[in-house]
Amino acid sequence: MKKKIIRTRFAPSPTGYLHIGGLRTALYSYALAKHSGGKFYLRIDDTDKKREVAGAREKIFEILKLFRISWDEKPVVQSERVKTGVYERAAMSLIRSGHAFYCNCPPRNVKESGVPKVLRDPCRNKNLSSGAIKLMVPEGKEIEFYDFVMDRKVSWNSSEVADTILLKSDGFPTYHLAVVVDDHEMGITHVIRGVEWLSSTPIHLLVYDYLGIEAPLIGHISSILDPSGGKLSKRKGNVAVEQFLEEGYLPEAIINFVILLGWSPKDNRELFTLEEFVEAFDIKGLQKSNPIFNKDKLDWFNGYYIRKKSDGELLHLLKPFVTNVFDESLMSRIIPLVKERLTKLSDFENLAGFFFAFRKPAPNLFGKNYKLHLQEALKVISQLEDFNLDSLNEGLMRAVKMNNFKTGDFFMDLRVAIAGSKITPPINESMVILGKEETVKRLKYALYEI
Ligand code: GLU
Numbered sequence: 392m393k394k395k396i397i398r399t400r401f402a403p404s405p406t407g408y409l410h411i412g413g414l415r416t417a418l419y420s421y422a423l424a425k426h427s428g429g430k431f432y433l434r435i436d437d438t439d440k441k442r443e444v445a446g447a448r449e450k451i452f453e454i455l456k457l458f459r460i461s462w463d464e465k466p467v468v469q470s471e472r473v474k475t476g477v478y479e480r481a482a483m484s485l486i487r488s489g490h491a492f493y494c495n496c497p498p499r500n501v502k503e504s505g506v507p508k509v510l511r512d513p514c515r516n517k518n519l520s521s522g523a524i525k526l527m528v529p530e531g532k533e534i535e536f537y538d539f540v541m542d543r544k545v546s547w548n549s550s551e552v553a554d555t556i557l558l559k560s561d562g563f564p565t566y567h568l569a570v571v572v573d574d575h576e577m578g579i580t581h582v583i584r585g586v587e588w589l590s591s592t593p594i595h596l597l598v599y600d601y602l603g604i605e606a607p608l609i610g611h612i613s614s615i616l617d618p619s620g621g622k623l624s625k626r627k628g629n630v631a632v633e634q635f636l637e638e639g640y641l642p643e644a645i646i647n648f649v650i651l652l653g654w655s656p657k658d659n660r661e662l663f664t665l666e667e668f669v670e671a672f673d674i675k676g677l678q679k680s681n682p683i684f685n686k687d688k689l690d691w692f693n694g695y696y697i698r699k700k701s702d703g704e705l706l707h708l709l710k711p712f713v714t715n716v717f718d719e720s721l722m723s724r725i726i727p728l729v730k731e732r733l734t735k736l737s738d739f740e741n742l743a744g745f746f747f748a749f750r751k752p753a754p755n756l757f758g759k760n761y762k763l764h765l766q767e768a769l770k771v772i773s774q775l776e777d778f779n780l781d782s783l784n785e786g787l788m789r790a791v792k793m794n795n796f797k798t799g800d801f802f803m804d805l806r807v808a809i810a811g812s813k814i815t816p817p818i819n820e821s822m823v824i825l826g827k828e829e830t831v832k833r834l835k836y837a838l839y840e841i
Contacts, residue, residue: 396429397423397581398424398430398432398577398580399420399421399424399429399430399582400420400431400432400467400574400582401416401417401421401434401455401460402433402436402570403417403451404435404436404439404443405435405437405444405448406442406447407447408447408450408633409454409632409633410630410632411623411630411632411635411649412614412623414454414649416584416612417455417460418458418460418646418649418668419654421460422672423583423674424581425669425672426673429580430463431460431462431463432467433452433462433466433467434466434467434468434469435448435468435470436566437468438473438563438565438566439565439566440470448468450633454636459665460665467573467577469564469569469573470563472573473563478564478569479562481568481572481602482524482557482558483524484602485598485601490526490601491527491601492512492514492517492518492527492554493519493523493524494512494514494523494554494556495514495519495521496512496513496514510551510552511553511554512554515527521560523556523558524556524557524558525554525555525556525557526555526556526557526567526594526598528552528553528555528594529597531549531550532549533547533549534546534547534548534549534552534593535547536596536606536609538609538610538611539608539609539610539674540583540611540612540674540679541611545592549593549597551593567594567598568598571595571598571599571602575599575602575605580607580608581607581608581609581610582609583612584612585611585614586612586613586614588611592611595609610674613653613678613679613680613682615652615682615683615684616681616682616683618683618684618686623684628686632645639739640735641696641736643664643692643696644695644696646663646668647662647663647664647696648689650668651682652684655676655678656671656676690734693734693735694734697736698731702726706719706722706723706726708736709722709736711736712736712740713739715747715748716747721746721824725743725816725824728820741814743816745809745815749833752807752808752841753811757804757837758803760800760804761837762838764800764804764805766838767794767796768790768805769831769835769838771789771790772786772822772830774786778827780819780820780823783823784819787801802818806818807837808834808837809825809833
């Protein structure tokens, strides 16, 4: 018998930015399908028009493309499918089979957890002929499925499940109906989604059952935790993929980091491109425990991928992060000096801004012998006819020895005078780039104007 190909989908709602957890769902779904040559689809779940944010859909497309997560065929857009009547037909067939009813109640009180207080709707026995269409949840029925991510059976008693709206009175389906109808029509074989959707699953399973269609395999991935405890959230720090990109994290680093936020390979390998992840992907590697968002790890990946870039590539990548006039030849001389020290592209400004504009050093950054140090440095530099790295290294080291300075203290004061900071690229190399005139000017400023 021919083996059924794996078909997965990523189905974001365009209600805001793409969450790092959303990117993870997309990645795992993509890898699950592509590992065995299957299909990966993109669906925009936009039936809740009130919550839609303008531009969010385009942003999702843009970000997925940037990460090279490509989808098969055209994206399916639920709001466009409303006109075709698919959702209405499904809801009507449930009415006819007695598994749904019309309801005219105002929206129900919903507790904070999202679980309605009243599980059984008063309209269920009224035989109304118009209004919203709700699922008629049976009493005392065991609803069970095998979660292929958690690798266990999960079950509910239907008495815990609420009569839930499937089709609103404006003709738009809710998520619960649309997800079933569309996953079925798209031939989805495996659904991977966040564990926050687990409580919706019994509703979907009932709808599948009542529509007489087979449910796909469903797996829920565990929530990403903040290192301070609790779920990763906007309140505790950044969670938007877009914002990480704006801060100067490279897509390669973000993707590598996210791959390992809930999945681990058989060996201890840590470095993955998207293609390598697809190749290595195995459902068994999906973790059941909650991964912790370790920012240091992300920083490590980012530094690693920055250092893998050629200087030319970095020149291009750094462009949006340079606030001063972008001088290409100056940039090409600075980049080799800062490459080793960048964690994020946005560090560039802090680390190398002094090349473009003078930064007054804060007096408290200097050591106690700074005047002596700077005087000697100024003497050496002013006398240098050929201002190059060798002559500078040699002249300054001679001054350090002759005056019995501590090398570290001497160069630290030089850093502060030249760059206004204790953390700089190699300082002698930096002075050569700045040129003799500017270097002398800055030393004099630190000596006489502070
Ligand atoms: N539209 C839902 C979301 O925003 C999809 C959940 C699911 O994958 O079923 O995540």
